[in-house]
Amino acid sequence: MIEGATGRWEIVIGLEVHAQVVxxxxxxxxASTAFGAEPNAQVSFVDAAxxxxxxxxxxxxxxxxxxxxxxxxxxxNRHSVFDRKNYFYPDLPPNYQISQYKQPVVGEGMVTVDLEDGSVCEVGIERLHLEQDAGKSLxxxxxxxxxxxxxRAGVALMEIVSKPDLRNADQAGAYIRKLRAILRYLGTCDGNMEQGSLRCDVNVSVRKPGESLGTRCEIKNVNSVRFVQQAIDYEARRQVDILEEGGEIEQETRLFDAERGVTRSMRSKEEAHDYRxxxxxxxxxxxxxxDYIEAIRADLPELPDQKKTRFVESLGLSEYDAGVLVTEKEVADFFERVADGRDAKTASNWVTGDLFGRLNDAGQGIAESPVSPENLGGLIDLMADGTLSGRLAKEVFDEMFTSGRPASAIVEERDLKQVSDTGEIESLVDTVISDNADKVEEYKAGKDKLFGFFVGQVMKASQGKANPKVVNDILREKLG
Amino acid sequence: MSLDKATVSRIARLARIRVADEDLERLGNELSNILGWVEQLNEVNTDDVPPLTSVVEMQIPQRRDAVTDGAYRDKVLGNAPESEEGFFVVPKVVE
Structure with missing residues (x-):
């Protein structure tokens, strides 16, 4: 919804996502589809028409x-047909693109989109068809x-057309991210927007709530989630301004100018709309x-929604944590290796907390993590068996991130083993008590807050290695 | 169905064929004749007839996903009026 001078307007958005097939x-x-080859080195006579x-x-x-x-x-669809879409452009040598028009290979579907606030919305899929990509013009x-x-001419694309079910830029962004995740889980598109493996055309119209659909404009080739969102916000405002001044929206193709954050008319494409x-x-x-379809169905991997449900129901994670972990398949896989045979909640906290924090700071993805899932698991084991306190574990983690070494080697080398031996801790407690006779008096006189002081002193004396729980127990006993 | 000059001119432009003004009327008549001939097919009732997509009873042949072609840039560029650094060079296309 956006506010206009004449009241609120509803934005209606549909997306056409072009996903390069793996x-x-x-x-x-x-001819090869590999990215980044020398110009025209991967062109067959078929591609060159x-x-x-x-x-x-x-x-x-x-x-x-x-x-x-x-x-x-x-x-x-058990029966689909390839059509020629005719237009002239130098990067399309046959002067037609082989595409699917009236009978695409895939019909209506549904994607569940997870929104920032934790709610979900269902977005209808209108169709998916196979077509050829064009070459590149510089x-x-x-x-x-x-x-x-x-x-790039002739590389397979899947054009995935959504129904006009999206109502704002946030939903559109969340839809693209979810679609990208599904494609990556399936291994059917690498989802790399920088390299152009995933590109987006955005259809935007506005209407007063309850009215029928307004005239739409199509914004071509928007190549990041952020640009899609900027383009929607700009375009919706532009249309509302025109309508409120008594004008009409002209159905047209527009371009998004990323530098200025605006959309502008792309008149050159107008006549080409007659694709015959x-x-x-x-x-x-x-x-x-x-049989063919069922064989592929039987071979489908676990998809984000199913994985999320499993993380919540079988591993006991919160909806939120599970949602964060399944966004990227690599993250989910990493987490599962950490959690293997360990407490899932602890594993999740380490992955989404400390590890994500350090990776973000370093501008790295999970694939580049210097801490392997096995090593992070090793660190969790050392906490679980009492070798490391929570505080020491964080210290060890920092060093693991810097050096890439396993936790056990660092603990060994720096002699960081947590002291849980009661005899050793008792003697530390005794020293602290005798050194602070005045504070002990005050404590016994009712100044309860001093308990923390004693804990701190014992921890300090142990160079942070004493098991805090044991320290607490012994102090309580000795101070009465 | 009869095609006027403007329509003929538009068809020619879509096909990137230059047609002189004095030829438009003659071509319009020829195209109209062809369309009229095809339109006769509308007289046949085809309600329950599935579209015939091929006269041979066969499935679409499919190819294994393997790189078997390409890597002959010089041949691909061989007929290009102009090329440079491996690219085709064409008159500037303004967006």
Whole structure:
């Protein structure tokens, strides 16, 4: 909802996410999909649209699309058709993109999106279809020429279209993050937005609550969650301002200018909107059998929602902690290795607390963590068996993060072992009591607060190594 | 169905074919004839006939996911009017 001069307006958002399929070769040719190669080094004659070349579909790309559809709880269409979408652009050599129009491989589905405040919302999936990516045009290499690299031309994309179920920028951001997590769990898209493996077109319209849908504008190729959110906020405000001044929204394609944080009209695309789709005569319909689909379903990995439920129900984690841990598959895997055979809540606290804190400070991801899950588990074991107090454990953790060494080696080397031996602690307590006779008097006279002072003195005398629980017990006994 | 000059001109532009003004009317008539011929098919009732996508009874052939092609940049660029540093070079496309 945004406030306007004439009252509140509802924002209606639908997203089209283009997700590059994880595969070795392209959708219809045997050229490599690896990122970062020399320009035009991964182009076959099919991709370059040389005369007489014919597309042959990559079975893995089909399987990835079906797997994604199942992961999105979506209908898998047993019969789908490839169409030609016609337009002219230098990075599209055949002058048409092979896509799916009226009969996509995946139909309606549903994604459960977790919002910041802990609530969830359901976002409908309209469809998912397979299509080819285009090449890359570089406009800034030469004053009056465009450079074209076709390495990306023909790489398989899944276009995932949401229903217009999103109502604000936060929901849109949360939806993209959830979708990205699902794709990464499934292994069907690496979700790397910087490298362009996941790109987003945003449809925005506004209306007064309860009215029918307003005219929408499509903002093309927004390439980070933050930009998607900025683009939505800017575009919704722009539309409200126009409507409140008595104007009309023109349905059009717009670009997001990340530097200025605004959207602007992209007039060049207007005429190209007549795509003249027709079924590609080079490709037979894609027919999928029940057995084929069920085999892929049986092979699906545990997805974020299922993992979260398991963490809560079987491991006893809070909804919040479980939600944080399952956001990234790598984090969930790391946590499970730490928690293996140990108290799950303690493992979760270490991973989401101290480890995340240090990783954030260092600007590192879980994959770069200097502390391995086994070593973090080792540290927890040393706390559990009483070798380390909580305070010492934090000290050891800091050193583990810096050096990458296991906790036991650090404890050994620095002689940090917690002292739980009652005899040893008793003699420390005795010394403290005899050195502070005046304070003992005061304590006995009723100044209870001094108890903490005695604990502190004993801990200090032990160089922090005394087991605090044992110290407390002995002090209480001796001070009466 | 009859196509006017503006429509013919638009079709030509979408296909990036230059058509001189004096040819528009003649082409309009030819295209209208073709459309009229195709429209006769509408007279046939096809309510219960599934679309025929191929005259051969076969499944779409599929390829294993393996890199078997590419890595011949010089050949790919061979017919390009202009190339530089491995890129195709084309007249500036303004966004």
């Amino acid at each position: 595969s070795e070769a392209k959708l219809f040719s045997g 040389m005369p007489g070349m014919l597309p042959v579909i990559n079975e893995t790309c089909v399987e990835q699309a079906v797997r994604t559809g199942l992961g999105l709880n979506a209908e898998i 406009h800034d290499q030469h004053p009056d020429a465009t450079y074209v690299d076709l390495n 789709y027709f079924p590609d005569p080079d490709l037979l319909p894609l027919v999928l059998s029940e």
